[in-house]
Amino acid sequence: MAEVKLVGVNKFYGGQQALHGVSLDIADGEFAVFVGPSGCGKSTLLRSIAGLESISGGTISIGGRDVSGLAPSERDVAMVFQSYALYPHMTVRENMDFGMKINNFTPADRERRIAEAARVLQLEPYMDRKPSQLSGGQRQRVAIGRAIVKQPKVFLFDEPLSNLDAKLRVQMRVELEALHSELKATMIYVTHDQVEAMTMADKIVVLNAGRIEQVGSPMELYHRPRTEFVAGFIGAPSMNFLDIRSVGGRITCGEAVIGTAAPVPGAVRLGIRPEHVGLVAAGAGEMGGTVVLRETLGGDAYLYVRTAAGQVVVRADGDTALDHGDTVGLSMPANRLHLFGADGVTLSSGGVTA
Ligand SMILES: Nc1ncnc2c1ncn2[C@@H]1O[C@H](COP(=O)(O)OP(=O)(O)OP(=O)(O)O)[C@@H](O)[C@H]1O
Ligand SMILES: [Mg+2]
Structure with missing residues (x-):
C-alpha cells in the first residue's frame, strides 16, 4: 500500500x-x-x-x-x-x-x-x-x-x-x-x-x-469552490467576478437586480462562469451590455461583454452571428451564481449556502 x-x-x-x-x-x-x-x-x-x-x-x-x-x-x-x-x-x-x-x-x-x-x-x-x-x-x-x-x-x-x-x-x-x-x-x-x-x-x-x-x-x-481564489483558479476561461450590493435580501449589481434563491447576508462579490451566462435578446435577462471583443475557437466563441457592472465573458456557439459592437442581454441563472464575502470566502454556490 x-x-x-x-x-x-x-x-x-x-x-x-x-x-x-x-x-x-x-x-x-x-x-x-x-x-x-x-x-x-x-x-x-x-x-x-x-x-x-x-x-x-x-x-x-x-x-x-x-x-x-x-x-x-x-x-x-x-x-x-x-x-x-x-x-x-x-x-x-x-x-x-x-x-x-x-x-x-x-x-x-x-x-x-x-x-x-x-x-x-x-x-x-x-x-x-x-x-x-x-x-x-x-x-x-x-x-x-x-x-x-x-x-x-x-x-x-x-x-x-x-x-x-x-x-x-x-x-x-x-x-x-x-x-x-x-x-x-x-x-x-x-x-x-x-x-x-x-x-x-x-x-x-x-x-x-x-x-x-x-x-x-x-x-x-x-x-463548490470554497473561496474566490479557487473559483477563479479552476476553469478556463476564468469565472467572471462582479461587485454586488445586497440590501434587504435583494442583490444588485450596478443597475441590475440579480435573482437568488435566498438572500445571502454579507455577499460583496458575485461569480458566474462564462459557460453559465445565457445570451438573450437586448433588454431581456438580468443585465445588458455591448460586445467589445469576440474570440472564436472553432466550436466555441468567447464574447467579452461590457456591462454597467464590469466586463462579463460569455461562452457562445462558435457560429454565433454576434460580434464587436452588438448589444446583448445576459441571463444569470440563480442556480449558477457563486456569492463571496469580503474575506473571499464562498457564502453560497448555485443557491446552496456554503
Ligand atoms: N532553493 C530555493 N531557495 C530559496 N527559495 C526557493 C528555493 N526554491 C524555491 N524557493 C521559493 O519557494 C517558493 C515556492 O517555490 P516553488 O518552486 O515550490 O513554486 P512552484 O509552485 O513550483 O512555482 P512554478 O509554478 O513557477 O514552478 C517560491 O517563493 C520560491 O522563490
Ligand atoms: Mg514548480
Whole structure:
C-alpha cells in the first residue's frame, strides 16, 4: 500500500517560509494533481515528498512509514521532471538501465523491467537510439520509463508535459492516464494546465502561497469552490467576478437586480462562469451590455461583454452571428451564481449556502 500522508509540513528557505503547515492525505493508487499560481510551493511540496528537499517541520509518510528523514533512494518514489534530464551519450535502453545498474539489480531483472517499460510506453522500436534521435514526446516517455523500471510505490511528476507542443501534450496526457490505470500506482502530478488537472485528477489540491486552499475532486472544486481564489483558479476561461450590493435580501449589481434563491447576508462579490451566462435578446435577462471583443475557437466563441457592472465573458456557439459592437442581454441563472464575502470566502454556490 502506498498512501501518502503529510502532517503539518513546513519548509523554510533561509528566513522565507515556502510551505505553511501542509496536511494532506493521498490514497493508495490515487492520481493527485497539485495546481496553483507560480511560486505557490507546488515543486517544493513535490520535492519534499521525494526527499530532494529536507522539511523544516511536520512529517511525511509513505505506505504508513515515516520517511521524513530518509534519503530519496530509501523512499520508494520516482520523479519525472519537466526537463527530461536524459544522459545524451546513452541509448534509450542504457538510460533506463543506469539507475538499476548502479544499484546492483541482477541482469535478468534489469532486462525484464526494461522490456516491460518499453512495452507499456511503446518505446520498443527506439531502444537503441540516443535521446538526440528522438522527438520530445519520445524523450519524455524515456524519462517516464526510467521511473517505471524502479517500480516505485509513488510516481511524482513535475510539469512533465509542459515542453511538448499542444497536440503531443494531449496524446501524452491520454497515455499517462492509461499508464495510471495499468500500473495502479499512486501518482502526484504538478501542472499549470487546467485541462490536465480536470481530466487526470482523482483529487485536485489547490495551493496558494504555501498553504492548501482546497482539496477535492475536479467537479467538487468546479461546482463548490470554497473561496474566490479557487473559483477563479479552476476553469478556463476564468469565472467572471462582479461587485454586488445586497440590501434587504435583494442583490444588485450596478443597475441590475440579480435573482437568488435566498438572500445571502454579507455577499460583496458575485461569480458566474462564462459557460453559465445565457445570451438573450437586448433588454431581456438580468443585465445588458455591448460586445467589445469576440474570440472564436472553432466550436466555441468567447464574447467579452461590457456591462454597467464590469466586463462579463460569455461562452457562445462558435457560429454565433454576434460580434464587436452588438448589444446583448445576459441571463444569470440563480442556480449558477457563486456569492463571496469580503474575506473571499464562498457564502453560497448555485443557491446552496456554503
Ligand atoms: N532553493 C530555493 N531557495 C530559496 N527559495 C526557493 C528555493 N526554491 C524555491 N524557493 C521559493 O519557494 C517558493 C515556492 O517555490 P516553488 O518552486 O515550490 O513554486 P512552484 O509552485 O513550483 O512555482 P512554478 O509554478 O513557477 O514552478 C517560491 O517563493 C520560491 O522563490
Ligand atoms: Mg514548480
